[in-house]
Amino acid sequence: MAASSSDIVVRARGVTRRFGEIVAVEGLDLDVRRGEVFGLVGPDGAGKTTTLRMLCGLLEPDEGEIEVAGCDVRRQRERVREDLGYMAQRGGIYDDLTVEENVRFYADLYGIPARAREERMSDLLRLTRLEPFRRRRAHQLSGGMRQKLALVCALVHRPQILLLDEPTTGIDPISRQDFWALVAELRKGGMTIIFATAYLDEAERATRLGLMYRGRLLRCASADVLRRGFSGQGCEVLTPERARARGVLRQTAGVVEVEPFGAALRVFFDPALTSPEVLRRALEAEGIPEVTVRPLAPSLEDVFIALIRQHERADRGKGGGDRVGH
Amino acid sequence: MTWRRTWAMARKEFLHIRRDPRSLLLALAVPIVLLLLFGYALRLDVDRIPMLVFDADGSPQSRNLIARFAGSRFFDVVGMVEDPARIRREMDRQRCLLALVIPPDYSRRWLRGERASIQLILDGSDSNTASIALGYAEALLREHVGSWQMSVLRRATGVMVNPPVDVRVRVWYNSELRSRNYIVPGLIAIILMIIAALLASLTLAREWEMGTMEQLLSTPVRPSEIVLGKMLAFFAIGLLDMLIALLVGVVFFRVPLRGDPLLVLLMGGLFLFGALGWGVLISALVRSQVLAYQLGVLTSFLPAFLLSGFIFAIENMPPVVQAVTYLVPARYFIVILRGLFLKGVGVELLVGEVAFLIAYAAVVFGLATRCLQRRLA
Numbered sequence: 001m002a003a004s005s006s007d008i009v010v011r012a013r014g015v016t017r018r019f020g021e022i023v024a025v026e027g028l029d030l031d032v033r034r035g036e037v038f039g040l041v042g043p044d045g046a047g048k049t050t051t052l053r054m055l056c057g058l059l060e061p062d063e064g065e066i067e068v069a070g071c072d073v074r075r076q077r078e079r080v081r082e083d084l085g086y087m088a089q090r091g092g093i094y095d096d097l098t099v100e101e102n103v104r105f106y107a108d109l110y111g112i113p114a115r116a117r118e119e120r121m122s123d124l125l126r127l128t129r130l131e132p133f134r135r136r137r138a139h140q141l142s143g144g145m146r147q148k149l150a151l152v153c154a155l156v157h158r159p160q161i162l163l164l165d166e167p168t169t170g171i172d173p174i175s176r177q178d179f180w181a182l183v184a185e186l187r188k189g190g191m192t193i194i195f196a197t198a199y200l201d202e203a204e205r206a207t208r209l210g211l212m213y214r215g216r217l218l219r220c221a222s223a224d225v226l227r228r229g230f231s232g233q234g235c236e237v238l239t240p241e242r243a244r245a246r247g248v249l250r251q252t253a254g255v256v257e258v259e260p261f262g263a264a265l266r267v268f269f270d271p272a273l274t275s276p277e278v279l280r281r282a283l284e285a286e287g288i289p290e291v292t293v294r295p296l297a298p299s300l301e302d303v304f305i306a307l308i309r310q311h312e313r314a315d316r317g318k319g320g321g322d323r324v325g326h
Numbered sequence: 327m328t329w330r331r332t333w334a335m336a337r338k339e340f341l342h343i344r345r346d347p348r349s350l351l352l353a354l355a356v357p358i359v360l361l362l363l364f365g366y367a368l369r370l371d372v373d374r375i376p377m378l379v380f381d382a383d384g385s386p387q388s389r390n391l392i393a394r395f396a397g398s399r400f401f402d403v404v405g406m407v408e409d410p411a412r413i414r415r416e417m418d419r420q421r422c423l424l425a426l427v428i429p430p431d432y433s434r435r436w437l438r439g440e441r442a443s444i445q446l447i448l449d450g451s452d453s454n455t456a457s458i459a460l461g462y463a464e465a466l467l468r469e470h471v472g473s474w475q476m477s478v479l480r481r482a483t484g485v486m487v488n489p490p491v492d493v494r495v496r497v498w499y500n501s502e503l504r505s506r507n508y509i510v511p512g513l514i515a516i517i518l519m520i521i522a523a524l525l526a527s528l529t530l531a532r533e534w535e536m537g538t539m540e541q542l543l544s545t546p547v548r549p550s551e552i553v554l555g556k557m558l559a560f561f562a563i564g565l566l567d568m569l570i571a572l573l574v575g576v577v578f579f580r581v582p583l584r585g586d587p588l589l590v591l592l593m594g595g596l597f598l599f600g601a602l603g604w605g606v607l608i609s610a611l612v613r614s615q616v617l618a619y620q621l622g623v624l625t626s627f628l629p630a631f632l633l634s635g636f637i638f639a640i641e642n643m644p645p646v647v648q649a650v651t652y653l654v655p656a657r658y659f660i661v662i663l664r665g666l667f668l669k670g671v672g673v674e675l676l677v678g679e680v681a682f683l684i685a686y687a688a689v690v691f692g693l694a695t696r697c698l699q700r701r702l703a
Contacts, residue, residue: 053540056544057544058540058543058544081544081545081546084544086541086544087541088540088541088544089537089540090536090537090538090540091537091538091541092537092538092540092541092542092544093538094338094342094536094538095536096341096342096346097338097341097342097345101338101341105334105337105338106545108330108331108333108334108337109331109334109335109542109545109546110545111328111330111331111546150541153541154541
């Protein structure tokens with residue numbers, strides 16, 4: 001992960017933000033490199049939106065520093081705004097304005113000359129296939145089209161970095177596909193994209209993920225790395241005598257949990273105490289027939305839930321008898 | 327601050343207004359409705375006071391007195407009663423406001439040079455009108471007695487005696503003392519205040535409610551540009567309203583406009599700027615449209631109506647309330663309007679009022695901008 005510092009376009013160090021008693025974001029360190037698609041993932045209230053708002057200068061951190069494109073967000077807010085495109089959770093679309101009027105409004109706020117504005121608008125509307133709806137009022141657009149319009153408005157000043165706050169919440173699956181295809185298109189053009197989402201399937205679209213939970217960034221890695229790091233902790237057991245096998249596994253040292261999953265059993269264990277091989281032998285020793293044990297390919301969801309559990313345990317100190325792994 | 331961004335805000339706001347014909351209609355209908363209501367219905371002139379007379383004397387002297395009342399334009403003798411109990415009944419039915427009771431010994435005592443007494447009965451349930459009616463009646467009786475004294479003196483001395491003081495009243499600026507002439511100019515202030523506070527107070531609150539404010543604030547647009555842009559759009563509507571009010575007042579109600587009409591518009595613009603700033607300030611403080619609307623009405627319309635001297639004289643208010651009126655911009659604007667309409671004075675006599683309006687507009691605009699800045703930080 002060696003990257004030259006000029007490659008890093010968003011850098012946060014020790015960023016903390018409180019709202020009264022509530023700590024929304026705590027000690028956040030983040031580096032995002034040029035051309036990355038970085039996904040901030042976490043449940044509602046994890047601090048994703050607060051983080052994005054701080055990155056684009058809408059909120060000031062109580063502690064810590066944020067640099068965007070080499071500029072301090074607090075001191076050079078104006079410069080940063082030129083480099084950043086931000087798409088707020090609810091978008092900035094005015095329902096009673098037409099598609100064109102919305103885009104022109106934002107272009108004017110960014111001080112884009114009229115000719116360049118029309119050219120860029122045409123390009124972006126073509127890219128998003130909104131061209132035929134130029135003169136349609138925004139409230140007559142579908143949810144997906146509306147979201148694309150919000151994207152156009154956030155892109156009209158050609159930012160280097162795009163921040164998307166839950167861009168596809170409440171949108172049908174086809175439109176979501178469409179939207180992410182657009183984002184991929186933008187990335188090809190060299191744009192750095194940071195998005196927040198609560199959907200784990202969307203998180204797969206990121207080149208790198210940051211898991212946020214209760215104001216803290218727990219882990220930053222690509223989805224593959226996260227999954228690989230997890231694979232030691234769970235496996236699937238197949239056998240015709242599922243019920244008996246379950247009883248045996250529960251008695252085996254190091255097994256944390258056994259759950260029926262389809263025709264199989266999912267077993268979660270503490271890698272320090274046992275392994276899939278040990279488990280297989282234990283089952284065969286009890287005379288369970290036709291045992292197949294295979295490593296579990298965890299979903300991102302499994303990984304994240306495990307990470308969150310780990311984190312909660314660490315928070316509570318080393319309390320005994322805790323469930324491990326899953 | 328750039329003009330480009332401010333203008334972009336203003337143009338967007340114009341589009342909102344154009345796309346919402348109902349509120350545009352409201353903005354243009356409100357002044358007309360208010361003008362008609364107040365211009366016609368709100369008449370503070372007291373004349374043709376309906377009165378009853380119970381004349382138990384029936385003498386030339388008593389008829390003489392009654393004739394005085396009947397001849398005055400302030401009184402209208404609606405009937406003579408035979409039974410004093412009828413006075414109460416008629417007053418309860420609101421057929422009369424005033425009753426004159428002349429006792430049977432009125433002329434006898436009068437002719438003997440004794441002290442003759444009469445009784446005036448007033449319906450005090452409308453104390454304002456009653457006290458005005460009483461004032462008129464007292465003045466009329468004083469004159470009646472005075473002229474009689476003169477005639478007695480003349481007869482006794484044989485010399486033509488003139489009253490020692492001859493009072494000749496001339497009313498300046500509103501010679502007919504028509505209340506409409508001072509209500510309609512004051513009404514312009516009320517209309518501008520209502521329109522400004524209502525329209526402007528909704529505008530930022532709506533952006534917060536729709537979630538567009540966050541997006542706006544992420545662009546290079548500055549709070550001062552947002553506030554000014556929005557104010558510009560409503561300013562146009564406010565000026566239109568003021569033109570409507572001026573036209574209706576001058577053409578329809580025939581209120582004299584003796585000052586420079588351009589100066590009226592200029593002063594109106596100044597007042598409007600402050601009033602819009604107030605609306606935007608409320609809007610910046612409150613993020614819900616409903617609350618902003620209610621606050622807007624409460625803090626703009628009521629003070630402008632009650633504490634500006636529009637109808638209720640400031641001199642008659644308790645000192646604490648009087649002190650509060652100094653903070654009500656409509657108070658100053660109404661002085662300016664009446665000065666311009668009725669007296670035709672120039673701006674040089676209104677320097678104090680103009681200075682306050684300028685200061686008010688500047689302070690409110692500054693506060694609105696700062697509040698918006700605070701809300702996002």
